[in-house]
Amino acid sequence: MIPIEIQNPADPRIAAYRDIRERDLTGRQGLFVAEGEVVLRTLLSPASLCRPVSLLMAKKRLSRFEAVIPEDLPVFVADQEVLDAIAGFHLHRGLLAVGQKPVARPVEDLLADAGDDAVILAAIGIGNHDNMGGLFRNAAAFGAAGLLLDDRCCDPFYRKAIRVSVGAVLRVPHAVSGTGEAIVTRLEKNGFEVIALTPGATEPLSGLKPGGRRAILVGSEGPGLPETLMKRCRAVAIPMSGGFDSLNVAVTAAIALHQLTRSA
Template sequence: MTLAPDLAARLVDIDDAADPRIADYLDIRERDLVARSGFIAEGTVVLDHLLRSERFRPTSLFLLKSRVAGIADRLALVPHDVPIFAAERAVMDTVAGFAIHRGVLAHAVDRNARQRAGESAKDGGETAELAEFLARSRRAGAPLVVAIGLANHDNVGALFRNAAAFGASGLLLDGASCHPLYRKAIRVSVGTALTLPFHHGADVQAIWKALERSGHRPIALSPRGTVDLAELKPGEGLALLLGSEGRGLPESLLAQTETARIAMAPGIDSLNVATSAAIVLSRLYSAA
């Protein structure tokens, strides 16, 4: 397929894996989000979310040459100041450090990263950003999902996907949870981590105090929960608290929070955390 002249003119051929212009894509499996500026988005579905995101913006694209023609419509949406690099498979795989089967990568940044960092340093545990995040969630009226100690990338990604599917207002993750911008978490979320509002990094007690001040009703999911799910109503500022599989939520948090339990067959006392969230959010979404 012949490329449109304007798209062909934008492509930057990369034939050397050591080209400094693609340094952001070097050994992305090992480096991932750690010690780098920005993050990597992988695949066309994730790219679609990135291009729609209000919070994040691409700084460059790195494509397999054979994929360019097939995604020309998407590439037309890429801002003109964003370079589009293209390479043959051998070069791309060498740069990334493994086989990039999808052939579509983007490097992106938070539009307001410096402002967020300044607020976090200035305000300590409960930042002004956290307060504003919760205020927006409260105004939206939809349930908020709160993840505590959720370190698994797959679970965090799936949690985003389910939260987006059932209309949650956003995700609040403590500092012990996996950062949503890890490449695998973004991929498993099918890009929703880039469009669903989230806040990451506060400690558990700061989260609890901030939820109280914002007028949310925290509900912790626990095998020992006492609140019937049927009693939960959409629109009442619910904040659904979820812990990691195995450890669950801290006892200190359970002691000061209303708890709810999902009914299960005898002999089974737990579900995957993303599945648990989907069950509760689906019930609330259907009742809205």
């Protein structure tokens, strides 16, 4: 591996890294930008579903990563000031990578691969990147077989979502599948019982035991899940203390994942 020194922030070879704060939100032809050591190590590990395209880091950090960087991967190095000028803000972690998103898999594929006791997380209308990252992190922590997202969800490959997920976005399989209705239909066809989390349900989550193919369905924090969708599912609630509004959606998903995957 021969590092490529970059001295000019306008160097065309690092165009993909330029002004990432602004460009994050726009399309990138299947590429994404990731940052930080844990995420970088995930991208370079066998667990990653994504191909690394190149790395950009502060010169002084290179030695920490030499052992895990593949021979043929372009590695750009620069001084901190040049790095900051490229990124468009102070990059205190000093580590960036460009990766290729995995090929989009059909939902049927993802569900067919899931085992008899698989738990799938399905998210409807999640527009917040922190929450999206948290859902992936929690899905990874509890060994969920994958995530299904409806087409109103934000892109999990947004830089902040990847960071909040601690790299889980790069390793947990996911599929985007039209509407919430379509997702529930596909889950049912594949033998999954769909557990919809909603504060208004009368059945408490804590009565559920693990076992069998299960999907946990969560909606965005404000509006929650659409009424018509919940009616098709087994609606369960996490009882809240008097008057207090609600849990964060990623926290809700984690509690449900724990309930449905715990051993005791």
